[in-house]
Amino acid sequence: MIKMKNVYKKYSNGVVAANGINIDINNGEFVYVVGPSGAGKSTFIKMMYREESPTSGQIFIDGTDLSSLKNKEIPYLRRQIGVVFQDFKLLPRLNVYENVAFALEVIEETPTEIRKKVTDVLALVGLSQKARMFPNELSGGEQQRVSIARSIVNEPKLVIADEPTGNLDPDTSLGIMNIFEKINNRGTTIIMATHNKDIVNSIRHRVLLVEGGMITRDEYEGEYSYEG
Amino acid sequence: MKGRTLSRHFRESFKSLGRNGWMTFASISAVAVTLLLVGSFIVMMMNLNKMADNIENDVEIKVVADPGASSEAVKELQNKVKEIDGVASVNYATREDELDKIIKSYGKELSLYKQSNPLGDALYVKAENPHDTAAIAKKIDTYEYTADVVYGAGKVEKLFDVVEISRNVGLILILALLFTAMFLISNTIRLTIIARGREIEIMKLVGATNNFVRIPFILEGVWLGIFGSILPMAAIAIAYQQIYAYWQPKLVNEMFQLLDPIPFIIQVDGLLLFMGVFIGVWGSLMSVRKFLKV
Numbered sequence A: 001m002i003k004m005k006n007v008y009k010k011y012s013n014g015v016v017a018a019n020g021i022n023i024d025i026n027n028g029e030f031v032y033v034v035g036p037s038g039a040g041k042s043t044f045i046k047m048m049y050r051e052e053s054p055t056s057g058q059i060f061i062d063g064t065d066l067s068s069l070k071n072k073e074i075p076y077l078r079r080q081i082g083v084v085f086q087d088f089k090l091l092p093r094l095n096v097y098e099n100v101a102f103a104l105e106v107i108e109e110t111p112t113e114i115r116k117k118v119t120d121v122l123a124l125v126g127l128s129q130k131a132r133m134f135p136n137e138l139s140g141g142e143q144q145r146v147s148i149a150r151s152i153v154n155e156p157k158l159v160i161a162d163e164p165t166g167n168l169d170p171d172t173s174l175g176i177m178n179i180f181e182k183i184n185n186r187g188t189t190i191i192m193a194t195h196n197k198d199i200v201n202s203i204r205h206r207v208l209l210v211e212g213g214m215i216t217r218d219e220y221e222g223e224y225s226y227e228g
Numbered sequence B: 001m002k003g004r005t006l007s008r009h010f011r012e013s014f015k016s017l018g019r020n021g022w023m024t025f026a027s028i029s030a031v032a033v034t035l036l037l038v039g040s041f042i043v044m045m046m047n048l049n050k051m052a053d054n055i056e057n058d059v060e061i062k063v064v065a066d067p068g069a070s071s072e073a074v075k076e077l078q079n080k081v082k083e084i085d086g087v088a089s090v091n092y093a094t095r096e097d098e099l100d101k102i103i104k105s106y107g108k109e110l111s112l113y114k115q116s117n118p119l120g121d122a123l124y125v126k127a128e129n130p131h132d133t134a135a136i137a138k139k140i141d142t143y144e145y146t147a148d149v150v151y152g153a154g155k156v157e158k159l160f161d162v163v164e165i166s167r168n169v170g171l172i173l174i175l176a177l178l179f180t181a182m183f184l185i186s187n188t189i190r191l192t193i194i195a196r197g198r199e200i201e202i203m204k205l206v207g208a209t210n211n212f213v214r215i216p217f218i219l220e221g222v223w224l225g226i227f228g229s230i231l232p233m234a235a236i237a238i239a240y241q242q243i244y245a246y247w248q249p250k251l252v253n254e255m256f257q258l259l260d261p262i263p264f265i266i267q268v269d270g271l272l273l274f275m276g277v278f279i280g281v282w283g284s285l286m287s288v289r290k291f292l293k294v
Helices: A041-049 A071-079 A096-106 A111-124 A140-152 A170-185 A197-202 B003-019 B021-057 B071-082 B095-106 B108-114 B130-141 B155-194 B197-205 B210-251 B261-291
Strands: A002-010 A016-025 A030-034 A056-061 A081-084 A158-162 A189-193 A206-211 A214-219 B061-065 B087-093 B122-127 B146-150
Touching: A002 A041, A016 A041, A016 A056, A016 A214, A030 A041, A030 A170, A041 A056, A041 A081, A041 A158, A041 A189, A071 A081, A071 B197, A071 B210, A081 A140, A096 A111, A096 A140, A111 A140, A140 A158, A140 A170, A158 A170, A170 A189, A170 A197, B003 B021, B003 B210, B021 B130, B021 B155, B021 B210, B021 B261, B061 B071, B061 B130, B071 B087, B071 B122, B087 B095, B095 B108, B095 B122, B122 B130, B130 B146, B130 B155, B155 B197, B155 B210, B155 B261, B197 B210, B197 B261, B210 B261
Parallel strands: A030 A189, A030 A206, A081 A158, A158 A189
Antiparallel strands: A002 A016, A002 A056, A206 A214, B061 B122, B061 B146, B087 B122
8 A cells, every 4th residue: 555665855954854764554554653753753644645755765655656646646646545634634614514525525526425425424433413513613632533534534545644642632532543443444544643652552553663764663563662 | 627616616716705704805995996096097098198199180281372373273282282191181271261360360450461362372281190290291392382381390299209208108107007906906815815825735635636726716816806896997987977077068179188988988997897807816826826836
């Protein structure tokens, strides 16, 4: 599903966020990406949906070489990937239902399909009752769930989540993890950057440790394996 | 693009006008105020331009024939003048007509001259292009039976210069005003779009194509342009008709004539609408472009 070959990324301010990353992630895997702040986790993730491009090296998503992708092809890449952002990135002027429906409008889905899929996904994340509320009327956890709902509503093969449980209380975090488990069980590949030691250690999956722009550890059924 | 998506874009662009309430108001006001300025200025300049045309077209050559020349000879001269390239019209005035004119201007005492008229017949020549007046006059001067050829040499050239300069100044002023208008309006639109930069970024990140993001903004620019130009269009149409109704009767026989409201007002209003929409769309496109690079 994801393959990176010698990926190197240097920002214009001189920071090296990826320093020769090689990785293979298979279809249907659930992968935690852990590591200290500023280690390059976000860059690692952002390169997968082309919010950032590597300075050198190759990235393949589902067989597509991202470096050969033309600018106008990027939207079509992103439609195959659901992204849950650390800061939710909800459209403030749209209500919950519209925010989720937006991802389907973009791909010109029929209104009937949109209604059906959005209703289903809101039920899945437990927000059916709040469909008409606006983001600023929701708690952090609820906004996070809207963001998740939007990322999975068009049933992408890959869901990428950047700190989806950051700033959430343990119960809410667990609820969100349940959703990810559910969609992973349907065969969706999940990449999740996190600082949440309890979750990584209790719900066991493959763990990638990113330090200094490199993957320094790669363990199946791994543990949250650094201090800091 | 599917029809459904297009109708979504239309819906979205209208919704967005409402959601951005004050920003929409600010943009529409900016369009309205600047177009009102541009419009009033164009109306003024076009009328001044017409006056300049009138002044220029008023320039004519007076050819005084030899007092001894027979009327046949003068007629022949008239035909010869008519054949000169660029001559629009040649009017023949007999010496009696000429004297009557002088008597009218200077008083009845001069009617004594009616017994022995010292004047010659006269030809009044107009050039197709007023700027050719001098050349034509020179040519006529070489013909037989011409006693004097008068066209205000020196003065006419100076007049043409002044008219030319004022036309250029007017054109530069209109261009400068247009430029300012575009800058002002697109800046206001830019502010409203910058406030929504994050929105555009999010759209792009969930897989919206550039056109999907752009089209509602372009439509919004169209609405801003249309709504913004309605007021100045109406204001100029009404004001000009009032001014025309009040002034035109007093200007009969004057060199300065106002342009007829139809089709002039329709042309000006059409231009304003076009500028409003053009600037609205252009401002939207320029502002969105920056945020599409996600």
